[in-house]
Amino acid sequence: MGFLTTVKETVLGADAEGSDDRRGRTAADAAGANRSGRPSEADFVVTTGRTRAEVLLRLVEERGGRVKQADLVRRTGWSKSTVSRHLGRLEEDGEVDRIPVGRCKVVLLPGESPFGDRSDPGEASRP
Incomplete structure (x- = not known):
């Protein structure tokens, strides 16, 4: 959590809730936020x-190379579409793989098994 806390504090100031700082501006304003209240990519x-x-890739690495996309949304506080868009670019570049599992997606580093430590569960049932 240290890395993510540091990112939030850097972007939103010491008070991650975005309350007013001493100059009467919100912490998001101080970080160069756009009208949506979130910093632009350049300001970020x-x-x-x-x-x-890069933040998303580091979080996947910190989680052992396998994490649910919804967990990344929750950990970063970014919208689903923002996380999905950046993961899509990482996927196009071969930095991560995304595998649909039911109604969610699992984000994996290349070469990671979607089944964790276990091998493919279908292998055990094959002759």
């Missing part, structure tokens, strides 16, 4: 030193 890079895609 300037304030954190990383792109959103």
Whole structure:
């Protein structure tokens, strides 16, 4: 959680709730937020030193190379569409794989098994 906390504090200021700072502006304003209240990609890079895609990739790595996409949304506080868009770019670049599982997606680093430590469960039932 240290890395994510650091990103949130850097973008939103020490108070991650976005309350007013001493100059009467919200922490999001201080971080260069656009009208939606979220920093633009350029402002995000300037304030954190990383792109959103790099943040997502690091979070997947910290979780052992396998994480639900919904968990990334929850951990970052970003919208579903923002996370999906950046993961899509990472997937196109071969940095991650996304596998649909029911109504959610699992994000994997290349070479990771979607079944965790276990081998493919279908192999056990094959002759």
